[in-house]
Amino acid sequence: MGLAGEIAARDGSRCIRIDDGSQQRYRQQPPPAQRVPANRHRLRCRQLLAMKTHFVVANSSNPMPFGPNAGRDMGGTGHSMPEGAAGPEPENLGLHRFTVFTALCTTFLIFAGGMVTSTESGLAVPDWPLSFGMFFPPMVGGIFYEHGHRMVASFVGFLTVILSIWTWKKEPRPWVRWLALGALGAVIAQGILGGITVIFLLPTPVSVSHAMLAQTFFCMIVAMALFTSPDWKRGLPDAGPRQGIPSLPWLCGLTTGAVYLQLLLGALMRHTQSGLAIPDFPLAFGRMIPPFESSSVVIHFTHRLGALLVTTMISWTLIRILSEYRNHSRLLRPVLVMAFLLCIQVTLGAFTIWTEKGEIVTTFHVMTGAMILGVSVLLALRAFAMLPPGLRTRTASPQLA
């Protein structure tokens, strides 16, 4: 357990932040003349943290989380307080919760979109942006999936508009505002891509782009949810210097890249009808290496190889964190969730073959893939923030109190 930061309020009380690696705690030390119950101290401390203008940075053995150099120390990833600022960003819990809600709705949107492909309903509604010339056609047959997907997408688009406006008005960090605007651009582009997909009768490049832009948008929303979280704004604890090649942040980044690539292969497989090009699992036509007689077999087998790559990367990340960063819950929890999701995902992949692309199983396979990507993005961002570059050479910042 080490002292991570100490804040002196203007009334003379001191808010001491203690970071034991896995969690942050705050303890208020009242002015010597006062005698206040301990629980009230903690409450007061939280209030102080929430109202940054009421305190200034004081003595600190490791000044990064609260110090004025925090923005530079963290590589500008989440702690870019301006010079001379008196503390972390204000907590806007409403915005954070709204972003998390948007992320959850996006997860469901990916499921709804997956059901459209799984039920082959992508062209059940032949026109766009209206549906059979109507706003609300009868929800029968494939229309239920296609028009239902459009409705969920419209809702997520609406949420993203609100998120962008809210962020633009209330968020002090310019790069977060631009990220929100980027998410809005992505969701608009996604809607147009969906329309092009319908009008041009599911051309594979457009359908795959639609699928991948969905994943990209989901990553943006997950990142927004992280950046707007109080935890991020207060500053994540240091996890020590970067070690090994690749270092943990880059390992997490590579894992995210591998997951994204695998999702691209999965989208390509689905939209080229290659999902059952190899009809057996775990073998391929009863062999380890199938005969590459068609492009469908090549795409399908590449997706299986991609699964091996992703499994390797996630396992490597898991082992690295368990061995070197197991005391950092912000790293440990997401990697455990990711490993758990990976187990589910491999099982779902197997059942996708065994059930001959059962609609529900296949769609959950798509959604779980997106969830793995989301968690890997979260983990990578945290790793980059908690293991900033150049930490080894950094010295303590000047005291400001």
Add this chain to the structure above:
Amino acid sequence: MHDKKVLFLAFSMIILVAAGCGGGDDTGLPPAPVGGGGGGPAYDPSTATASIAGSIMFEGTAPEMPLIQMAADPFCQEGFSGARSKEVVVTEDAKLEYVIVYVRSGHEGAGYSVPTEAALIDQIGCSYTPHAFTMMSGQTLTIRNSDATLHNIHAWAEVNPQFNIGQPVQNMETMQVFAQPEMPLPMRCDVHRWMEAFIGVFDHPFHTTSGETGEYTLDLPPGTYEVVAWHERYGEQVSSVTVADGEAAELNFTYSADAAD
């Protein structure tokens, strides 16, 4: 200034809606070709002096077609539940329905005028009628929705341009033309996934389907022909036959239950 902004916004909306709604043109038919096949003199089918006729025999036990699950649409479920797939329909005297029979070679050299009457495919009872049929390239195809529910008709063409048309209103009709021969050309409804039909599009008039009797007749001029029978599950069979002037040649095809494609 404010008025200009409103005007710009309204104009943008109109452009957006117009662009969005401009995806399909149901009435814009491509120009029909004057004739198909070769560049020789036009052939009048009514002057055919020979014919090839036969049966599509089916050996073995016909597979029982599954009941169509129509629960996805209450209209279909209430009116037509109990219908079975038409993929394999065998008559009581063991003959196979919905087999497309056509001449692949031997007919070249003549020009063939396109029929003026349109071919018809009807969406009735949440099913396509007929299930399999033939027509000529350049001939008009009338697509009708006799059901009181929405259908889309989606041509999964590979040679001709694909189309996907919505027919949300009962008795709605749409005309389409396939400019190029294509065999087979599947038609599907993406709203009701069980709905599927097959069209044979040819550049000559020597084609037909085995009807409810599982038999067919091709009227044509005398000559030697390569005749093909095609079934959606059991695939293709090819046979050659020579028919003399005034003669009716018999040509039977036999499919086996064990020979699923």
